[in-house]
Amino acid sequence: MQEKCERGHNSVFDGRGRHTNHTVNPAALNGAIMAHINTYPRYEHHYCTAKLGQFYLSPVLTLDAMFADFVIKHPMIADAHRKEQVYRRCFRDSNLTIGHTYTDTCRKCDILDVELKIARRNNNVRQIDVAVDARRVHLDFAAIARNQLIQDELRSQNDPEFVMICGDMQKVLTREHSYID
Incomplete structure (x- = not known):
């Protein structure tokens, strides 16, 4: 320490911690x-x-x-x-x-997407129009359901007599698939 002070180094560098020999990307x-x-x-x-x-x-x-x-x-x-x-x-x-x-994934959206891809592959304009319209209607219903959920949530926060119960029953309830056309 005395030698460093004699050479004009008033402060001593603390060499602990981050060193200069580390690799930098x-x-x-x-x-x-x-x-x-x-x-x-x-x-x-x-x-x-x-x-x-x-x-x-x-x-x-x-x-x-x-x-x-x-x-x-x-x-x-x-x-x-x-x-x-x-x-x-x-x-x-x-x-x-x-x-x-x-x-x-929404099962209905997946089915409509497959129908649309098949119609485009076959270049069937009528099938394309039907598939696009069905998808638009499905998405419109989904948007209405989302908006209703938001409104119900706001109402349940503001009205103490209104109770909103929301649950995802996709993995809870099981049912047999019916193949009725």
Whole structure:
């Protein structure tokens, strides 16, 4: 300490903590990773249309496969094969998920989508119009139901005599399927 003071160093650098020899990822690495993640097609969550930014990637993808593709497509990045944790962190920050959740699909919407795809594949204009109209009517009914749910929720908060009970019975009740046309 005395020697350092004699040499003109009035304060002594505390060498504990963060050292200068740690590895730092280049700033361009995060940009390249995000650009690679954004090359995959995104799908909007069906029930999250009111919340912007809720997207998912195809259920056939995995983070391992995406990272392997990143390593192949970016050979100029030094030690790219060692950056998997950085890739996973960037994916987590991107607000994406892989695959839709079970509750994210509406059976009626799925059926109408299949009917529309078949009609488009067959180039049948009449079937396309029918499928588009049926889907629009279904989505209109869903919007009416959502609006009614919001109104009932507000009424239950303001009116003490009104009680709203809401439950998802999809996994609770079982019933036999009837095949009556």
